[in-house]
Every structure is written in structure tokens, then in C-alpha cells.
Amino acid sequence: MEIDHSPPSDIICQSESSANFDDLKDLRSDTSVNSACNSRPQDRNSIAAAVTNRQTDNSKVVDKNFNFNEYEYSLNERFVTVLDQLDARVEKFRKDALNLQEKRDFLYMSIDLIKSNDLMQDLTDSQREDIDCYLQRVNARLSTVELNVRTIRDHSQEVSLNEINTLIDLMITMGDPDLSRQRCQLYLNACCSVDENVYFTDMDADMNECKLNVDVTAGHLDKKFESVLLGCTLDDQKNIKKRLLALMGYLNGLC
Structure with a gap:
């Protein structure tokens, strides 16, 4: 009996969906601290201490004199970095959509070229009617695809x-x-x-x-x-x- 080692489809879908939000991973850490940035001024010392403790490793201890202004600047940099990545993905998405829109326009153009082809006149009336009906079906199916990348x-x-x-x-x-x-x-x-x-x-x-x-x-x-x-x-x-x-x-x- 052959054993299928591939992961279940629902796990694959979940991982692909999660990958869509990979750009936001840099904003997941220090959430509790970030939400407290707008708290009372007297709480800032405790917030700074909490951040300092979280940045402690096995070899050294971060300076306890945590500079809160530097933390705020670092946080701003993280937001800018995430937005830069998101902007690049939006631009790629727009380019992909433009390519699809262009392919659709070429299909419409092909339909128009077939309609105006002079060889259509060499067909019998019944044959030409059949071709016209076929063209209408193809055109109707293509019209179900709506793409609009606004310039x-x-x-x-x-x-x-x-x-x-x-x-x-x-x-x-x-x-x-x-x-x-x-x-x-x-x-x-x-x-x-x-x-x-x-x-x-x-x-x-x-x-x-x-x-x-x-x-x-x-x-x-x-x-x-x-x-x-x-x-x-x-x-x-x-x-x-x-x-x-x-x-x-x-x-x-x-x-």
C-alpha cells in the first residue's frame, strides 16, 4: 500500500493564505508595547523596561537606559519597510492585471477580425449563419470576464x-x-x-x-x-x- 506523504489540501491552502500576509510579520512582535505607546507618560519607563527585558540574550544584557525615542524611530522604520514591500506587491498585481486585460482585448480583436474576414463571403448563407452564432457565443462568454485597471x-x-x-x-x-x-x-x-x-x-x-x-x-x-x-x-x-x-x-x- 502506497502512503501519500503530501500534506492535506486544507493545510496547503492555509499556508498559501498565510503567505499573503508575510509582509506584515515585522509588525507582529512587540504588539503589546506598540499598543501602549500612546499610554500615559508615567507608564513609559515601565514600557521601556519591558522592551529592554525582551531584548536580553544569553551573552549580554541590553542597556537598561532604554531610549524610547530610538524605539519610536525604529518602529516607524518597520512600518515604512512593510509599506515598501506592500507597494511592490501592489505594483506587480497591477501589472499582472494589465497583462490579463491586454490578453482579453486581443481576444476581442480576434473576434472582430474574423467577423470582417472577406472569406466569410465564400460561405453559404447557412454556414455563415452558423459561424455568426458561434462568434456570438464566444463573444458572450468573453464578455463575462470583467477587468478594469484604471489609467x-x-x-x-x-x-x-x-x-x-x-x-x-x-x-x-x-x-x-x-x-x-x-x-x-x-x-x-x-x-x-x-x-x-x-x-x-x-x-x-x-x-x-x-x-x-x-x-x-x-x-x-x-x-x-x-x-x-x-x-x-x-x-x-x-x-x-x-x-x-x-x-x-x-x-x-x-x-
């Missing part, structure tokens, strides 16, 4: 982003892959022109991840697109370029 924008930046999205949507629905690819190239060139003035530290990494055969510096650029793009936030500019890179990779495969 702080002023009114003009909101207007610019909406205009950019409209231009890209019109490009997708042109119906001619060659024309769409040419327009996408102009938009990408505009993004690269903006990149010369705004440096994205991880843009090259993003392009390597895409592994697309895309020339983003060829030919002319769309001046209108460039002008509107400059009105977007830096995060939006980066996401717009990544979206266009993915679109260009798809359109290159069609042409």
Missing part, C-alpha cells in the same frame, strides 16, 4: 484614446487586408516617431516577445494618427503600439 487620464487624454480606438477599428473593418496592412504600417511608423521623443524601457522586450516579422520603421507615417497619439498617456501609447504590432503580425499572414 488616470484627463478629459483630453480620454478624447485622444477614443479617437485612436476609432481609427484602429476602422482600419480593421476596411475589408481589404492589403489596405489594412498599409494603414497599420503608417500607424506603427507614427508610434515609432513618438518613441523617439518618449523612451519606453520595456518596448524592445515587448517586441521580442511578439516575435513578429514587422518592420516598424519603413516608409511614411500618418500625421493625424501621430498627432492624436501624442495626446494619449504614456501607458496608452505603449498599449496602442503593442496592439498594432499584434495586428500587423496577423495582417502579414493574410497578405
